[in-house]
Amino acid sequence: SQQGEEDPQALSIQEGENATMNCSYKTSINNLQWYRQNSGRGLVHLILIRSNEREKHSGRLRVTLDTSKKSSSLLITASRAADTASYFCATDASSNTGKLIFGQGTTLQVKP
Amino acid sequence: DTGVSQDPRHKITKRGQNVTFRCDPISEHNRLYWYRQTLGQGPEFLTYFQNEAQLEKSRLLSDRFSAERPKGSFSTLEIQRTEQGDSAMYLCASSLVLAGGGNEQFFGPGTRLTVL
Numbered sequence: 229s230q231q232g233e234e235d236p237q238a239l240s241i242q243e244g245e246n247a248t249m250n251c252s253y254k255t256s257i258n259n260l261q262w263y264r265q266n267s268g269r270g271l272v273h274l275i276l277i278r279s280n281e282r283e284k285h286s287g288r289l290r291v292t293l294d295t296s297k298k299s300s301s302l303l304i305t306a307s308r309a310a311d312t313a314s315y316f317c318a319t320d321a322s323s324n325t326g327k328l329i330f331g332q333g334t335t336l337q338v339k340p
Numbered sequence: 341d342t343g344v345s346q347d348p349r350h351k352i353t354k355r356g357q358n359v360t361f362r363c364d365p366i367s368e369h370n371r372l373y374w375y376r377q378t379l380g381q382g383p384e385f386l387t388y389f390q391n392e393a394q395l396e397k398s399r400l401l402s403d404r405f406s407a408e409r410p411k412g413s414f415s416t417l418e419i420q421r422t423e424q425g426d427s428a429m430y431l432c433a434s435s436l437v438l439a440g441g442g443n444e445q446f447f448g449p450g451t452r453l454t455v456l
Contacts, residue, residue, distance in 0.1 A: 261444070270344075270431060270447040271383070316382050325396050326371060326435065326443035330382030 234317060234331040242339050247304040249334040251317030252297075258320045260293055261328065262302050265314045274302075274315075309340045342366060344448035346432050352454045353422055360418045361451045365434030372415050373445060374407060375431040376400065383431055389415060390437075422455045429453075 235250045253260070259278045263271040277284045277293045277300070284291045290303040304311055314335050318328035345364045353359050365372050370391055375383035386405070387397045391412040401407075404422075409415040419426055429452050433445040 259443070263447075270449040271433075273444050273446065276444055318382075320443055325388060326437060326445075327373065327385045327388055327396065328375075328383075328443075328445065329385065330375075332380070332382050 234315075234334045236334060237332070238335045238337075240337040240339065241307055243307060243309055245307055245338075247307050247311070247336055247338070249302045249315050249317075249336070251300045251302070251331050253300075253317075253319045253321075253329075253331075254298065255319075255321045257295070258322070260291075260300050261318045261320070262289075262291060262300075263316045263318060263330075265316065265333070267313075271316065304336075307336075307338045309338050312336060312338045344432055344434055344446050346430075346448040346451050348451055349449060350452045350454075352456065354456050355422055355424060357422055358418065358420045359422060359453065360416055361430055361432075361453075363415045363417070363432030363434075363448060365414070365432070366436075366446055367413075369434035369436045369446075370412075371435045371437050371443070372409055373433040373435070374415070374417055375433065377429040377431055377450070378427075386417075419453075422453075424455045427453055427455045 233252050261276045262274040265271045275286045277291050288305045293300045314333045316330050316333045318330045347362045373388040374386040377383040389409040404420045407417045429450045431450045433447045435445045
């Protein structure tokens with residue numbers, strides 16, 4: 229079963245705007261990861277944030293983590309048409325296995 | 341290409357047939373994961389290997405499913421007596437887990453299975 233819930237399920241913006249996606253989860257975690265998936269393809273790892281971190285940046289991506297609220301957000305700044313994809317959060321809540329529990333994803337459309 | 345590869349990319353089979361998928365992970369990675377993804381959903385964990393040992397299996401993995409990683413390198417996932425409900429994208433991922441490190445997983449392109 230899915231651990232995470234993502235909000236919104238779908239998001240449509242204009243190129244150049246910022247996109248924010250949210251993820252909520254249910255259990256304590258070791259880390260939380262964000263992945264991107266282009267239509268019908270495999271997943272690409274974007275960023276990993278550990279449970280003792282609150283914010284992380286990678287290029288145009290900014291991820292926050294609030295363990296007290298069991299939530300995370302992914303911000304994509306200055307979006308491009310190439311950012312059009314589905315975005316998934318995934319939690320590693322295991323003691324050692326590293327298995328990931330994915331949310332249902334947010335579908336982002338960036339219009340040129 | 342030094343990424344994770346999967347073969348075949350697409351498989352169409354008739355109900356009741358057996359199918360086998362292959363995954364070649366990134367060569368130095370010690371962990372290999374199998375996930376299943378249906379349309380509009382996120383991937384769901386099936387099983388994982390630490391080197392050649394299969395250490396956890398999901399309840400999703402019925403007795404018709406078997407996975408192996410015989411030499412700690414490539415892995416196979418076999419589905420026997422396929423059912424229409426097995427239709428999905430089967431994703432393989434690998435990672436290098438070191439002490440104190442995170443578990444960033446690298447995914448292959450997936451094998452899309454259609455059971456008629």
